[in-house]
Amino acid sequence: MSIIINTQQRQIQISSEELLYIKTIPNKTHKLCFITIDNEYLCRGDLCQFESAYTYLYRCHRSLLVNLKAIKEINKGKKQIIFKESSMKSCFFQDDV
Template sequence: MLSCIIVEDEFPAREELKFFINSNNNFQIDKEFENPIDALKYIEKNNVDVVFLDINMSELDGMSLGKIIHKFNKNIKLVFTTAYREYAVDAFEIKAFDYILKPYSEERIIKALDNLVEEFTDTNKNGSSKEFSVKKLTVNLDSKMFVLSIEDILYIEADEKETHIFTKDNMYFSKLKISQLENILSENIFFRCHRSYIVNLDKIIEVEPWFNATYILKVSNCNFKIPVSRNHVKKLKEILTIR
């Protein structure tokens, strides 16, 4: 799912845009802002895939904000939503993904959203980034389905026919293969440390040297120690700055 924010100081325009975005299951609106300065502070601290951005705003105009975002993170897709045609050239000079004129056309918004999904999907196929950055994962336990926040996952283990997802309280099951989970989970949070294991990097509390120049990992609220294969040692040392 693509994470996005809306930066728009007009309430009716913001509500209309929210309606169209929420109608597309590939998007999640993480935050909405009237003040572009607040939006910039949020972007600096959080992962954002798409910014829907008005131009005519107080304190900091949308075009200036777009230029700052582009310098800060060129991977963020900028979609300008404005009543002003004359800024289109400036928008595309900073490689804006789209430029949508108000009043909104439903067909135009839907096309822009579909193009965004296609762009991220193609990027994933080319190996440059993951298709979506998910924040929730649906798992199974005792014939019931539960929705987990990914930050609650300690680690994931591949079994012969299913995948086990461990939290501090339970072990859940998923029909997805561990390779599929690796592909949809954020690599900033999760690390494939072994053919059979993915670990939540935020949960690691101890790294122990093991045989053959490898490691085992201890995570919070768990007695089981997770192995790191030799093929993944170098990457782990880079991530955890092990010297």
Template sequence: MINIFILEDEILQQSRIDNAIRELIDKKALKCRIPEIFSNPKQMLEAVTEMGSHQLFFLDIEIKGEGQKGLDIAKEIRSRDPNATIVFVTTHTEFMPITFKYKVAALDFINKALDEKSFKERVCSAIEYTIDKLGTSLSQDSFVFETAMTRVQVPFNNILYFETSPMIHKVILHTKDERMEFYASIADIEKADNRLYRCHRSFIVNPENVIKIDKESKVALFENGEGCLISRMKYRGLLEKLNH
């Protein structure tokens, strides 16, 4: 099930994209929640409590007279959630080349001037792409963690380790190509998947991706050069996990 967020400050345009999405959901029985619509960027960011490939954003670029506000919001979304899908819906097609500078990896750039048929086709394409991407990540044997505050879904084989965050009530997930921080405790993560191993009070590792153990310093090492501590009490248990 994908979540859809719309950032648009014009009422008519809000209705246009909302109606297009609802019509598509009904017509094609798409696995989507009803879209959430915002005219205030800060309120939208505060409402986003999940992260992962099931998150889809339709963003206007000009918000309340600020010509590149949507690009700034897209950059913030991307920094929080590398797997989200971002689509710009705007009259400002001249900003298209600038999106590369912002490194937001937008899926599409939909011009509001398109006729209704073409507009709906592009919106539908973005939704179907997100659903397909979600299906792919699920088929890759995902790690899924969900609470009232957080939903995280990543391919299990990408996980290196989790560590406690300096921010209270948060943990940091390190994968092969990203780092994400979210609300959870190390104890919660330990219970979430028995393939993981808690090797220290502050660290949980994916044994599949441990390439070496430094026996002298008691550190588990990964292919990207990162490492995490192993407590003396957990050392033998991790060795047994690796041998299996």
């Protein structure tokens, strides 16, 4: 299953195997950043629309959706998620979702 997003310049299809997580951009209303294995894409949108449309996305923070299929490890002590395909990329979460 893929997600199609519209950036300012083009329309991009991101596969569920490629997507790591989606985060909001601080101080920018309705701006999202899609983090993939190789790239980052900015577009307008709301996390709620993606959370409800794609069951493999999980909200682990109010400003973050992670791809459950991409998780390699969850470090509860550091509150850090490490991804399978890109161990250099990780994200942090909070317990209060």
